Amino acid sequence: MVDQLPNLGREAEMLAAMGMDSIDDLFTDIPEHVRRVDPLDLPSPQTEEEILREARMLLGTNVSVDSRPSFLGAGLYSNYVPTMVAMLATRGEFLTAYTPYQPEVSQGILQAMWEFQTMVSELVGLPVSNVSMYDASTAAAEALTCAVRVHDRKAAQKSTVYVSELVPPHRMSVIENYTQGAEIAIKILPHDEDGMLDLTAAAAAEGACAVYVEQPNALGLLDPGLCELKSMIGENTALVVGVQPVSLGLVSPPGDYGADIVVGEGQPFGIGPTAGGPIYGLFACSQAYIRQMPGRIVGLSRDSDGERAFTLTLSTREQHIRRHRATSNICSNETLIALMGAMHMALLGPEGLEKLAQRNAGACATTKAALLAIDGIEMVHPNGVHFNEFAIRLPRPSVDLLTFLDEECEITGGFDLSQWWPERENELLVCATDQIDAEDIEELAEGIRDWLEASK
Amino acid sequence: MSDLFAFNGAEGAGYAQPEPISDEFAIPDKLRRSTLPRWPRASEPEIVRHYTWLSTRSHGIDSGFYPLGSCTMKHNPRVNERIVQMPGMNDLHALAPASHLQGMMAIFHEMQEMLAHCAGMDTVTLQPVAGAQGEFTAMRCIQEYHREIGQANRDKVIVPDSAHGTNPASAAMCGYEIIEIPSLENGRLDLDALRAVVGDDTAAMMITNPSTLGIFEPEIAEAAEIVHEAGGQMYYDGANFNAILGKTNPGMMGFDAVHYNLHKTFSQPHGGGGPGAGPIGVKAHLSDYLPAPLVVAEEDEEGEVWFDWYDPPKSIGKVQQWHGNSGATVRAWAFYRRYGRDLEKMSEHAVLNANYLRHRIMNPSKEVRDAIHAMPVDGAPTDVVKHEFTLSMTPVKDATGVTGKDVAKRLLDYGYMAPTLYFPMIVPECLMLEPTETESKEAIDQFADDFLNILTEDPEIVKTAPHDTPVKRVDEVWAARNLVLRHPMDD
Numbered sequence: 001m002v003d004q005l006p007n008l009g010r011e012a013e014m015l016a017a018m019g020m021d022s023i024d025d026l027f028t029d030i031p032e033h034v035r036r037v038d039p040l041d042l043p044s045p046q047t048e049e050e051i052l053r054e055a056r057m058l059l060g061t062n063v064s065v066d067s068r069p070s071f072l073g074a075g076l077y078s079n080y081v082p083t084m085v086a087m088l089a090t091r092g093e094f095l096t097a098y099t100p101y102q103p104e105v106s107q108g109i110l111q112a113m114w115e116f117q118t119m120v121s122e123l124v125g126l127p128v129s130n131v132s133m134y135d136a137s138t139a140a141a142e143a144l145t146c147a148v149r150v151h152d153r154k155a156a157q158k159s160t161v162y163v164s165e166l167v168p169p170h171r172m173s174v175i176e177n178y179t180q181g182a183e184i185a186i187k188i189l190p191h192d193e194d195g196m197l198d199l200t201a202a203a204a205a206e207g208a209c210a211v212y213v214e215q216p217n218a219l220g221l222l223d224p225g226l227c228e229l230k231s232m233i234g235e236n237t238a239l240v241v242g243v244q245p246v247s248l249g250l251v252s253p254p255g256d257y258g259a260d261i262v263v264g265e266g267q268p269f270g271i272g273p274t275a276g277g278p279i280y281g282l283f284a285c286s287q288a289y290i291r292q293m294p295g296r297i298v299g300l301s302r303d304s305d306g307e308r309a310f311t312l313t314l315s316t317r318e319q320h321i322r323r324h325r326a327t328s329n330i331c332s333n334e335t336l337i338a339l340m341g342a343m344h345m346a347l348l349g350p351e352g353l354e355k356l357a358q359r360n361a362g363a364c365a366t367t368k369a370a371l372l373a374i375d376g377i378e379m380v381h382p383n384g385v386h387f388n389e390f391a392i393r394l395p396r397p398s399v400d401l402l403t404f405l406d407e408e409c410e411i412t413g414g415f416d417l418s419q420w421w422p423e424r425e426n427e428l429l430v431c432a433t434d435q436i437d438a439e440d441i442e443e444l445a446e447g448i449r450d451w452l453e454a455s456k
Numbered sequence: 457m458s459d460l461f462a463f464n465g466a467e468g469a470g471y472a473q474p475e476p477i478s479d480e481f482a483i484p485d486k487l488r489r490s491t492l493p494r495w496p497r498a499s500e501p502e503i504v505r506h507y508t509w510l511s512t513r514s515h516g517i518d519s520g521f522y523p524l525g526s527c528t529m530k531h532n533p534r535v536n537e538r539i540v541q542m543p544g545m546n547d548l549h550a551l552a553p554a555s556h557l558q559g560m561m562a563i564f565h566e567m568q569e570m571l572a573h574c575a576g577m578d579t580v581t582l583q584p585v586a587g588a589q590g591e592f593t594a595m596r597c598i599q600e601y602h603r604e605i606g607q608a609n610r611d612k613v614i615v616p617d618s619a620h621g622t623n624p625a626s627a628a629m630c631g632y633e634i635i636e637i638p639s640l641e642n643g644r645l646d647l648d649a650l651r652a653v654v655g656d657d658t659a660a661m662m663i664t665n666p667s668t669l670g671i672f673e674p675e676i677a678e679a680a681e682i683v684h685e686a687g688g689q690m691y692y693d694g695a696n697f698n699a700i701l702g703k704t705n706p707g708m709m710g711f712d713a714v715h716y717n718l719h720k721t722f723s724q725p726h727g728g729g730g731p732g733a734g735p736i737g738v739k740a741h742l743s744d745y746l747p748a749p750l751v752v753a754e755e756d757e758e759g760e761v762w763f764d765w766y767d768p769p770k771s772i773g774k775v776q777q778w779h780g781n782s783g784a785t786v787r788a789w790a791f792y793r794r795y796g797r798d799l800e801k802m803s804e805h806a807v808l809n810a811n812y813l814r815h816r817i818m819n820p821s822k823e824v825r826d827a828i829h830a831m832p833v834d835g836a837p838t839d840v841v842k843h844e845f846t847l848s849m850t851p852v853k854d855a856t857g858v859t860g861k862d863v864a865k866r867l868l869d870y871g872y873m874a875p876t877l878y879f880p881m882i883v884p885e886c887l888m889l890e891p892t893e894t895e896s897k898e899a900i901d902q903f904a905d906d907f908l909n910i911l912t913e914d915p916e917i918v919k920t921a922p923h924d925t926p927v928k929r930v931d932e933v934w935a936a937r938n939l940v941l942r943h944p945m946d947d
Contacts, residue, residue, distance in 0.1 A: 026840050027703050034708045039702060040800055054793070093515065096517040097516040101874075107513040113728075134589065138589075252489050314939075326625040329625035346495065350493055355469075406555075
């Protein structure tokens with residue numbers, strides 16, 4: 001018996017008011033040849049209690065990153081979200097609202113998103129942020145199509161963008177799907193053996209529409225060379241930088257070294273890794289890109305009494321007005337998760353952000369030192385400075401170590417880099433966030449030693 | 457008035473953190489941040505008050521009736537929120553080995569099967585995270601399919617002029633040229649117009665049924681035949697799926713691909729603009745092109761079921777870099793389990809409520825009728841509607857100068873969210889109303905009475921509405937002219 005329908009048992013009364021006898025009268029407009037005759041082949045309705053019990057059983061079989069030492073990052077990061085965040089974000093006025101098309105009764109969500117835009121703008125060093133993209137990959141992809149719309153007319157290299165070879169394949173795949181329709185050519189920027197962008201090669205990007213790089217890159221490396229990039233590629237080529245936002249508590253905001261668009265996974269602020277969704281993509285840009293940017297944006301305004309008010313603005317870029325000429329097809333975004341991110345940022349404050357970044361950097365450095373001390377383990381980039389994660393080289397395939405750590409030690413040891421790049425079979429990407437403590441690191445080091453010992 | 461950036465307590469942070477386990481780390485000099493972002497410095501109690509205050513200035517379904525057409529604003533069962541906050545969901549990593557994700561993959565698998573069954577499709581992917589992304593994903597699959605079978609010349613996508621804006625926008629993002637066909641005078645699909653534009657360059661037609669007018673297209677199967685005969689594919693925009701579960705399905709109508717809006721039909725909360733989820737289902741000939749990975753179930757000799765990832769052989773790759781909005785999938789699973797086969801009942805009540813609301817508005821008592829300045833007219837003539845309907849406020853505007861927008865704003869004063877305004881564009885002064893199945897008869901009666909009452913009010917009151925909302929009518933032009941897109945932080 002379904003408990004979600006207030007008018008169950010009152011159908012006859014409502015139908016009678018309309019001069020109808022049966023529910024079937026409401027479906028006479030569906031022609032017989034497309035009418036379904038068999039009932040849905042689905043189970044009986046369940047009660048809240050039964051569903052909860054089954055959900056607990058099913059989700060209980062999952063192994064979560066919080067239940068054991070976990071060194072798996074690679075774009076999604078274990079974090080701590082203050083209790084207040086979920087409690088406030090699930091208030092019904094936020095949770096059950098639609099896009100704020102009617103600003104007069106949506107001031108709360110609009111103001112919260114305007115504040116979000118402000119905090120993201122401060123974080124990345126650019127004046128404008130939208131209300132969110134789906135994730136970091138679609139944010140990066142739409143940053144590139146946006147840059148092409150802005151620069152293509154003057155570009156010497158028409159419809160061409162340059163992308164770092166260290167952008168992971170799953171993100172690259174999204175970028176390819178989103179750019180192929182506009183026939184955008186993607187050229188790849190190489191790196192040197194230290195994992196730093198090859199600046200000599202990057203000079204070739206001058207005259208293209210955009211360059212996309214990440215800081216830190218997918219191997220956790222901070223690359224000071226990216227600070228030179230903007231002066232090399234010039235005003236008519238967009239510098240797009242992907243970030244891990246927590247790093248910006250210690251690392252320069254890309255806007256300070258010339259980025260025109262900054263994108264990234266907002267996830268560490270606001271929500272756990274949550275199996276990869278719902279999370280939210282950051283998208284911030286300089287003034288020149290505003291009219292070509294994707295997504296919703298909130299602006300300050302005033303009401304008919306002259307009082308401060310907020311509203312969605314620049315909607316003439318969007319699909320519900322421009323249809324096939326819109327800057328993007330995005331309609332639903334990830335507002336609620338961005339709201340959770342805003343709450344998290346507001347609770348952290350500037351010094352809290354710095355401390356969170358220090359905790360991540362400290363955990364990463366300590367893990368690195370502990371693993372380096374193990375005979376048989378090499379750093380893939382011994383000269384590199386890392387944030388959150390780093391790659392190590394093992395004597396044997398990293399998948400063997402991961403299985404050993406998982407089964408023998410109940411540790412999630414990291415990410416097998418051959419899943420992205422088959423030639424990196426013996427390389428493991430190890431991530432330590434603020435959730436890793438000294439004991440976890442000791443357990444990991446011991447587990448690796450045992451594995452090396454066992455495989456001798 | 458609470459301003460987040462006015463909080464600037466000396467000690468800062470709203471929550472204390474453990475100390476770093478080491479300060480032995482380095483940041484390259486060139487990359488060292490010199491000044492911290494000017495975020496607020498506030499305590500937890502201050503932040504709680506701030507966001508609670510903001511919530512009181514927002515309107516959700518929990519606050520009141522929300523007849524926003526095409527958005528299916530139904531009640532969101534709260535156990536679903538409880539479930540996604542349980543261990544084993546929020547704290548899962550997408551790249552963890554399959555052995556760590558068996559429970560979630562079981563839910564994924566069940567959802568793939570359930571959604572395929574409800575729509576008459578063969579294979580479902582849960583990766584797209586919004587309806588628009590579902591459209592985009594399906595059009596990419598169709599594009600690759602045509603390239604594979606040597607028909608890359610098919611570069612045109614047909615959409616009716618009543619289509620959601622995302623349809624043409626999504627197809628255009630794939631590189632398609634859009635051909636818009638006009639609807640008939642009565643709002644129905646014009647088969648002659650369709651015949652006139654199909655050809656060997658037709659990639660697909662994108663259409664929603666029931667249409668955005670809330671009307672079931674009687675000739676949908678014929679339309680599919682016309683498109684298929686020309687070699688094109690049929691794409692079903694699932695925004696209006698709430699009307700037809702168990703009654704018909706896109707597969708029967710002749711569609712090759714569909715998207716589902718889990719945030720409409722399956723009650724994922726809209727969250728003030730998202731997250732959504734836009735899984736797609738396709739017929740067998742398109743299955744190999746779906747984004748990777750899908751979940752497959754394998755049974756061992758002892759009958760133990762094991763879930764694994766599977767990459768379709770000709771996959772278009774990824775459209776979101778993880779597994780889509782898994783949290784939305786889990787909420788939708790809990791929602792569907794609540795109904796099971798009675799999802800059909802859900803659709804029946806959605807349609808019952810829409811027809812009843814339309815009947816109540818269009819048939820006022822004589823006394824009320826006499827007091828009304830002018831009645832709206834149907835957006836399109838029809839005996840029955842499905843889950844939603846449109847009204848044209850043109851007669852009201854002609855009689856009193858009160859526009860559809862004015863009526864929408866006045867409804868806010870009565871504690872309602874406004875209907876969808878000025879869409880579809882083919883209906884002048886359009887209001888589009890969708891009550892959903894979770895509104896009671898009393899709530900619908902009250903709304904109808906209030907709606908009609910507005911039509912009796914002094915037009916000046918309506919034109920200057922709203923009056924009783926947190927702010928008065930907002931000047932959207934001022935916002936677009938001045939573009940103050942962040943806090944100026946002038947000290």
